[in-house]
Structures are given as C-alpha cells and as structure tokens.
Amino acid sequence: MNTEMSLKNKVILTLTCYLCYFYTANVILVTGAVMKPLSEYFDNSNIGFAFTFINVAMWFAIFIIGFLMIRFSIKLLLIIAVIIGVLSSLITYISPSMFTLKILLTCVGLTGGLFMAIASYMIVHIYNDHKVRAMNVIFTDFFFSFGGAIIPIFAAYLITQNYEWYTIYAILQITAIAILVLVIFSDFTILNRHSCESKKQASLNFSSWNFSLYCIAFAAFLFLLAQLTMTSYAQTYFQDILGWGTIDANKPLSYFWTAQCIGLFLSPLITRKIPLKFILPSFMVVSTICLCCIIYIPNIDIVLKAAIIFGLFNCYIYAGLLAYGTFQMENSPPTLITTILLFGTTGTALSTTTGAFINKYFGLVTVMHSVIFFYLISFILIVLAVIYSKESKTENLLGH
Structure with a gap:
C-alpha cells in the first residue's frame, strides 16, 4: 500500500x-x-x-x-x-x-x-x-x-x-x-x-530514443506548426481569396474550436475503448481530409460541416502524441515528455514567422497549401511511429 x-x-x-x-x-x-x-x-x-x-x-x-x-x-x-x-x-x-x-x-x-x-x-x-x-x-x-x-x-x-x-x-x-x-x-x-x-536518464540523451519517438516529436512539431498557421490565416483566406463576408469568414474557426471542445469533453469515452495506435493515424486521416475540404471547397455549407468534423477528430492528435510517446519507455524520465512538449511549443512559436514568410513571398494561397503539406508529413510520421513503436506491453498489466 x-x-x-x-x-x-x-x-x-x-x-x-x-x-x-x-x-x-x-x-x-x-x-x-x-x-x-x-x-x-x-x-x-x-x-x-x-x-x-x-x-x-x-x-x-x-x-x-x-x-x-x-x-x-x-x-x-x-x-x-x-x-x-x-x-x-x-x-x-x-x-x-x-x-x-x-x-x-x-x-x-x-x-x-x-x-x-x-x-x-x-x-x-x-x-x-x-x-x-x-x-x-x-x-x-x-x-x-x-x-x-x-x-x-x-x-x-x-x-x-x-x-x-x-x-x-x-x-x-x-x-x-x-x-x-x-x-x-x-x-x-x-x-x-x-x-x-529516472535520475540516470536525466540528460536529453537522444541516443536512447527509438525511431518511433523521433517520429512522434517531429509529428508534434509539424502538427502544431500547421494548426496554428491555419487558424491564424484561415479567416483572411476566406475573405480575401474566397470573397466571403466578415461574419461568414469567422464561422469556420468558431465551429472548429467549439467542436474541439466537445471532442475533448468526450475523449474519456473514446480513449477507454480505442487504443492510441488506432486513434492517431485514423483520426489524422479524417482531419486531413476535412482540412482539404475547408481549404479547397468554396461552398460555405460544406466548409462548416467539415470544420465541425475537423474539430471533433483533430483535438485528439497532439495530446495523443504526448501520451503515445510515454508508451515507448518504461519509467519515462521527466525530460521525455518535456522534450516532446518542447518540439510542439517550438512549432507553435514558429507558426507566426513561418506563415508570415510564406505569405510575404508566395502568397496566401500558398500558406494554406503549406498547411496541407505539413499535415500530410505529420500523418506519415505518425504512421511510422505506430509501425516502429516499442510500446511496453508490461505496463498494461499493472492496472490503474
């Protein structure tokens, strides 16, 4: 006891x-x-x-x-x-x-x-x-x-x-x-x-990481880089490129954040029934398809529906990557999860600069193309992380 x-x-x-x-x-x-x-x-x-x-x-x-x-x-x-x-x-x-x-x-x-x-x-x-x-x-x-x-x-x-x-x-x-x-x-x-x-693992010893952990860390980086770039420029894209009014241009992001909140509230039901090795790649596929609908289909009704589905599935990815990373080591040291967090935080910090650079030299449409590209690379990394996972089987036997 x-x-x-x-x-x-x-x-x-x-x-x-x-x-x-x-x-x-x-x-x-x-x-x-x-x-x-x-x-x-x-x-x-x-x-x-x-x-x-x-x-x-x-x-x-x-x-x-x-x-x-x-x-x-x-x-x-x-x-x-x-x-x-x-x-x-x-x-x-x-x-x-x-x-x-x-x-x-x-x-x-x-x-x-x-x-x-x-x-x-x-x-x-x-x-x-x-x-x-x-x-x-x-x-x-x-x-x-x-x-x-x-x-x-x-x-x-x-x-x-x-x-x-x-x-x-x-x-x-x-x-x-x-x-x-x-x-x-x-x-x-x-x-x-x-x-x-974990003291003996205190340093950021990347040599002890398996391939799956590297994929998880870089997937977290690209995922937040893409998401924050999208949310920063989507409203301007809808107004300047698709010609929507201010109110309509605000709706997709509003629906997206509301759906994310609902999805996260329902997360205990989902994650108790479905393992992360299935959630991460499959939900990422749905999110990427919905993101393509939001960006490439100018019909507002389709965009709003896609934004809702996007929010419901997208909300699981980043926190799911953090959790899945800890499955790769038994008694994971403090530096493991904080390093993955650091990758994600760096993606967040660079999103403004990256979006501004692409917008200045290549235009707003290219910004949105880059968001899709970052999502696709993040999806590939997630798939590789699952394939090469060294997930500990013993921890599942330890109970709650």
Whole structure:
C-alpha cells in the first residue's frame, strides 16, 4: 500500500493537472481581450510585441523543467510556479507600467510553461494503464480549450464593467491559488520516486530514443506548426481569396474550436475503448481530409460541416502524441515528455514567422497549401511511429 496512491490523493493530483492546463489557457488566451485596453492605457498601437515575452518564457520553462524535476521535488516546483505568477500580478496591480507589464508577461509565461510541463509529467506517472493514461492526458486538453472558450468572454465582460487590464490578470490568479491549495494537501511521494528512478536518464540523451519517438516529436512539431498557421490565416483566406463576408469568414474557426471542445469533453469515452495506435493515424486521416475540404471547397455549407468534423477528430492528435510517446519507455524520465512538449511549443512559436514568410513571398494561397503539406508529413510520421513503436506491453498489466 506504500507504493499505491489512495484514490482521494489520485483525484486531487489529477484535478491539479487539469487546473494547471486551465491556468495556462487563461494567461495565454486572454491576450486578445486585453490587447485594446493595453494599447489605450499605454497609448501604444504596437503593444502586441510585448506578448512575445509570454511565448519566450513558456518555451524556456518547458526547456528547463525536465532538469528541475530531477533536482527538486514536484511539490516545491509547483509552489514556486504559483508564487511567481501571483507575485508578478500583485506587483503589476500595485504599480502598473510598461516595465511591470513585461515582468508580468514573462512571469505568467514561466508559470504557465511550468504548470503545463509538470501537469503532463504528473498525468503520465499517476496512471500506469495505457488507456487510462491516454484518456487523462487528452482530457487535460479539454480544460485548456475550456479556458480558451470562457476566459475571453469573462475578460470582455470585466472590461465592459470598467476593470483595468492589471485587475483582470490579478483575478486570473485565483486558479493559481486553487492549485496551491490542492498542492499543499496532496501527497507527491510516488511522483518524486519516479523522478529518483529516472535520475540516470536525466540528460536529453537522444541516443536512447527509438525511431518511433523521433517520429512522434517531429509529428508534434509539424502538427502544431500547421494548426496554428491555419487558424491564424484561415479567416483572411476566406475573405480575401474566397470573397466571403466578415461574419461568414469567422464561422469556420468558431465551429472548429467549439467542436474541439466537445471532442475533448468526450475523449474519456473514446480513449477507454480505442487504443492510441488506432486513434492517431485514423483520426489524422479524417482531419486531413476535412482540412482539404475547408481549404479547397468554396461552398460555405460544406466548409462548416467539415470544420465541425475537423474539430471533433483533430483535438485528439497532439495530446495523443504526448501520451503515445510515454508508451515507448518504461519509467519515462521527466525530460521525455518535456522534450516532446518542447518540439510542439517550438512549432507553435514558429507558426507566426513561418506563415508570415510564406505569405510575404508566395502568397496566401500558398500558406494554406503549406498547411496541407505539413499535415500530410505529420500523418506519415505518425504512421511510422505506430509501425516502429516499442510500446511496453508490461505496463498494461499493472492496472490503474
């Protein structure tokens, strides 16, 4: 019984993981709502460049967290992450300025990156059974999407009630406080034990990776590069190339995000019944076909239907890749999942630059062609990952 977590503790740790993803969505996706108030407050139309601090800080946090988890307890790291986020918001609330804004964005980026990486690692090591693990890893993404669905609306409401931008960021730290309470009352013994078992694998030793892991990592990179490029340029494509009005051009992405949220909510039912080695390639095929319909068929009714199906199937891929990567090693070290996360985060970070470069030199239509190309290469990599998988069979026998 010493090596088993009680059901209550397992539930608390799992809820902590969900809230970590919810917090990360809060601080990232509130950007659109606060951009205009920030521009007006500082009288600076180029305030959007300040949000680069969040992306860079998140990338750095994910880069170093694997090493930190080897040297420090997960409980301590979560507490420190909460302190960083809450303290920076408090300082900015007391003394709002461009300087403290940059500090705030850097700190919430660090906190969000730490939360997301630690939560992914925790989910992997809380659940041994592959189907239960996959279910929970994917379901964490539901909380990210859920945060993305409600936080912009919540922030917009606060703005209409004349709340300042720094007050909104302070309110968002309520989630961090909730995480702190859960962390204090949780037992992290088994997770720290996993860290101890993995110390000998602490470095990013790519030579220990099998071919499947390389395919998974690069598939994650290309998948997020493609998805974020598509969501960034799709509305402009529908308006400028297909000639749709503003309202119609907004509908496909709205339907897509709503369907993703629904798909992730239903993910526990899907992943309990269907193994990831089937979900990843088959769902990727459906997603790619729907994406082609969205881009190459100008009929709005077909596009909207394709956007719904696209969202329902597409939502499983990235989190599924994270989970499937952990199947390739027994007692996977902290650096494994954080490295796959790092590949995905790099794809996210490069999507804006890549899309802008292609658009500038080759045009908007080529941007959308490149999205299809990235999806196809990602699909090929996923198929290769499944074919060359070294998935541990023993973990399935360990139970929940």
